[in-house]
Amino acid sequence: MGMPVKPALTLAIIAAVLTALVVLVASFTRDRIASNEQAWIRQRLDALVPPATHDNDLLADSIAVTAPDLLGSSQPTKIYRARRAGAPVAAVLRPIAPDGYRGPIELLVAIGQDGRLIGVQVIRHQETPGLGDAFESRDVHWLDRFRGRSLTDPPTQRWTVRRDGGDFDAFTGATITPRAIVKAVRNSLEYYQRNSQRIFEQPTQ
Amino acid sequence: MSAGSSSRFGSTARLIAVCPLLAMSDTVADALGIGVVVLIVLPLATAVLALLRSRLTSETALPASMLTIAALVACVELLLSAWFSELRTALTLFVPLIVSNLIAVQHLQARHESLGKALAGSLQIAAGIAVTLLPLGIARELVGRGSLLHDAGNLLGAHWAELSVFRVDMGFLLAMLPPGAFISFGLLLAARNWIIQRRS
Numbered sequence: 069m070g071m072p073v074k075p076a077l078t079l080a081i082i083a084a085v086l087t088a089l090v091v092l093v094a095s096f097t098r099d100r101i102a103s104n105e106q107a108w109i110r111q112r113l114d115a116l117v118p119p120a121t122h123d124n125d126l127l128a129d130s131i132a133v134t135a136p137d138l139l140g141s142s143q144p145t146k147i148y149r150a151r152r153a154g155a156p157v158a159a160v161l162r163p164i165a166p167d168g169y170r171g172p173i174e175l176l177v178a179i180g181q182d183g184r185l186i187g188v189q190v191i192r193h194q195e196t197p198g199l200g201d202a203f204e205s206r207d208v209h210w211l212d213r214f215r216g217r218s219l220t221d222p223p224t225q226r227w228t229v230r231r232d233g234g235d236f237d238a239f240t241g242a243t244i245t246p247r248a249i250v251k252a253v254r255n256s257l258e259y260y261q262r263n264s265q266r267i268f269e270q271p272t273q
Numbered sequence: 274m275s276a277g278s279s280s281r282f283g284s285t286a287r288l289i290a291v292c293p294l295l296a297m298s299d300t301v302a303d304a305l306g307i308g309v310v311v312l313i314v315l316p317l318a319t320a321v322l323a324l325l326r327s328r329l330t331s332e333t334a335l336p337a338s339m340l341t342i343a344a345l346v347a348c349v350e351l352l353l354s355a356w357f358s359e360l361r362t363a364l365t366l367f368v369p370l371i372v373s374n375l376i377a378v379q380h381l382q383a384r385h386e387s388l389g390k391a392l393a394g395s396l397q398i399a400a401g402i403a404v405t406l407l408p409l410g411i412a413r414e415l416v417g418r419g420s421l422l423h424d425a426g427n428l429l430g431a432h433w434a435e436l437s438v439f440r441v442d443m444g445f446l447l448a449m450l451p452p453g454a455f456i457s458f459g460l461l462l463a464a465r466n467w468i469i470q471r472r473s
Contacts, residue, residue: 075333082325082337086344093348097355104358196450 109191113148113160116178116187122150122157131270138259140164140172140252147267156181156268159260162191165252169244170194177256183264184221188214188253193245200245207239210246219257227254294374294406295454297364301421304410306360308403310349310368312396315375318342319395322379323388338379339372346372409457417448 106127113126129151132144139145141164148160158180165173171194178186188211195201203210213236219227228234229247238246260267294311298304318341322329329337350368353361361368378398414421447453 072332075330078328079333079336079340083340086340090344090347090351093351097351100355101351101358104354108358 112176112189112191116160116176116189117150117158122152124149124151126150126160129272131267131273133263133267135259138163138255140166140255149268151268158186159264159267161256161259163252163256163259165248167244167248167251168193168195169200169242169248170196173245173248173252175249175252175256177253179257179260182218183257183261184216184218185214185253185257187211188249190249195242195245199241202239202242202245203249210237210239211249213237214253217257219254219261224254292374294371294402295409295458296451298406298409298413298454298457299417299449300414301407301410302360303364304406306357306364307368307371308406310346310353310364311371311375311402312399314342314345314349314371315378315399316392316395318345318375318379319391320388321345323391335376339376342375342379343372346375405458405461408461409454412457412461413448413453417453 110127117126126148130146130148132146133139134142134144136142139161145164146162148162150157150160158178161177161179163175163177165175173190173195174192176189176191178188180186190203190211193201222235226233226235228250229236229238229243231238231243232247234250236246236250294307297307318338321341322334322338325337346369350361353364353368378395411421448457
């Protein structure tokens with residue numbers, strides 16, 4: 069048998085043609101996928117901060133910050149800013165709870181100008197179906213309990229699940245998931261408290 | 274190759290292909306989604322490879338089929354994100370995962386068949402996979418969540434198809450978790466064998 073040049077060449081050609089196909093499909097779908105992503109996040113932002121309460125476009129008025137300790141990611145995470153007639157109304161942080169049961173849990177945490185929580189949403193997670201995902205099926209109002217809370221309500225040492233001596237009920241069948249979410253929400257509040265001025269002053273990126 | 278051995282071959286291939294796919298049968302909508310993806314990718318890959326056959330040697334056949342299937346699955350994934358983004362989110366990990374199953378099936382298929390025969394064979398296997406996943410999805414969603422197509426509105430844009438059969442708090446959890454897929458699959462196989470035995 070000689071040098072296997074021909075089979076290698078055949079494979080290289082096949083690979084090149086297929087790569088071209090994938091690139092073609094990717095460029096053809098890029099805009100649509102990007103607008104899907106935008107619509108997806110906009111829908112969740114609108115559910116958290118009602119459009120009537122602000123007059124700017126949250127998606128356009130956003131910044132990216134990096135705070136591994138409080139926002140759970142070494143990568144930049146987004147902060148969307150809601151304003152009315154230029155004055156700050158609310159900030160929506162997009163932290164990651166890194167210690168979910170089966171991986172990171174991506175959240176949206178909306179905090180009002182007064183430092184109180186407007187709402188919390190889980191936007192991406194890999195928690196066990198039927199157990200750790202209770203907040204989206206069995207116990208859909210679980211996330212509502214954060215509304216109106218602030219860094220001092222409950223006091224810091226009780227900002228955790230009941231099992232750890234805190235004020236927040238876990239849902240049946242899961243402790244790790246609620247614990248991770250409560251911690252991430254608390255950390256978001258802390259981040260907001262430390263940076264609230266800077267959050268609204270930083271120019272849009 | 275005799276008819277007997279090729280049909281045995283077919284059922285082995287089908288079994289291997291179905292196993293890793295089982296995890297995706299936790300709801301009817303997911304099962305439908307993955308069934309459709311398999312129905313698109315497998316015949317397409319078979320057709321492409323059948324056309325390339327004369328240029329492939331026994332050494333290059335496997336890498337060529339890996340490349341083809343991976344590329345087609347990547348394309349389907351992009352198209353899903355563009356037009357069925359909610360379904361794509363629900364199936365996240367699993368769409369890229371079917372690459373390995375389909376390569377196994379593709380590799381087990383007889384390599385000397387004509388284009389038409391190969392295409393018919395792959396359609397049959399893909400349909401077999403889809404038809405196996407669907408009753409599993411129905412059984413698992415019904416037992417585990419007490420609903421049928423509960424997320425069809427989000428995933429397939431068909432809110433009218435959602436059907437809540439009974440209200441459960443925890444549901445029968447085992448049915449929803451991956452082991453539930455294997456247990457349901459075992460029951461399904463047992464039922465099939467029982468029917469075949471009764472007939473003969």
